[in-house]
Amino acid sequence: MVEQGTHKPLAGGSNPPSATTPLDDLGRRLDAGARELSIPDDAVLVLAVSGGPDSMALLHGAARLVATGAREWALRVAHLDHALRTDSHADATFVADAAAALELPAVVRRADVSALARDEGRSLEDAGREARYRFLEEVAPAGAWIVTAHTLDDLAETVLLNLLRGTGTAGAAGMPARRGRVVRPLLGERHATLRSLLDDGGLAYRLDPSNADPGFLRNRVRAELLPILESLRPGAVERIGRYARLAADDDALLDAVAAAELARRRIGDGAIDWHDPPAAALGRRVLRLAIGDPAPSAERIEALLEAASGDRGGVTIELGLGRSASVRERRLRLAGLSRKRQSRTDPDPGAGSADH
Secondary structure, three states, X not given: OEEOOOOOOOOOOOOOOOOOOHHHHHHHHHHHHHHHOOOOOOOEEEEEOXXXXXXXXXXXXXXXXXXXXXXXXXXXXXXXXXXXXOOHHHHHHHHHHHHHHOOOOEEEEEOOHHHHHHHHOOOHHHHHHHHHHHHHHHHOOOOOEEEOOOOHHHHHHHHHHHHHOOOOHHHHOOOOOEEOOEEOOOOOOOHHHHHHHHHHOOOOEEOOHHHHOOOOHHHHHHHHHXXXXXXXXXXXXXXXXXXXXXXXXXXXXXXXXXXXXXXXXXXXXXXXXXXXXXXXXXXXXXXXHHHOOOOOOHHHHHHHHHHHHOOOOOEEEEEEOXXXXXXXXXXXXXXXXXXXXXXXXXXOOOOOOOOO
């Protein structure tokens, strides 16, 4: 479904002159986020555009900054059709046409996300996220930045979902504004604000009906839980975002402590010395760091922590994806790490969730 802004002129046939337009405002908001992330003025940006309101705000804001000379970015548009809806090809056409209207190069590709989920034992949400980032990494040239349109609403939803799953500080941080070359310059903006600016500017966007499907937990968090929290405490989304930033700072510090502890415990033959076990909180983090992404389940980490800290030897713990850990005489040896699949550790929205 395509939505078009419904902004109408004031009585008398025209709006009064204004110093800024909705496009200018989109550009200003994007520019502020880009500066916080230190994105260079002459960077190559690969814009992840689904066609929804948030990504269209990203597209038009970036194009406006370049058109006005505020930035000298080289923009490219990337769209992945997940093939989860019979009309998903219309989204791809819409994005390609929007890019062409702005005279921007675009790469549009179709992926069988259902098959990926089946072949790799993933949920549809996880498979969609994995397919999307694989695609973006593939089409982004060396040195380019990958830019997504995640907003403060996405961050709050992710934090709440992770809390419902019993997360630690890493999950409480939600999603980072930057990880490697993936950046989210609109992470401080509200979805409603961006959509309103598109409407005021008469700019079209697509609405994905799967975002209203209550079968996806994220959709229920968005449609039911967040409104309740906002009614109990106006500004709840902003406060959750502030909490996520504090959790991210704590998580970064704890990761640095764990990395130093892991380095201290490494033995020349590759084993990890677990004599004099660390505190449980630090031990869990050291083990997750040693194993790498994707992290094993909390239950497997706990089993390994118990085995490593106990008196029993000769124990092997399966970690999933062909990985295992053996414990003997308070020494841990990890096997199969080279066979682990690559995965994005950011818990950002997947199918039925992104760019609502």
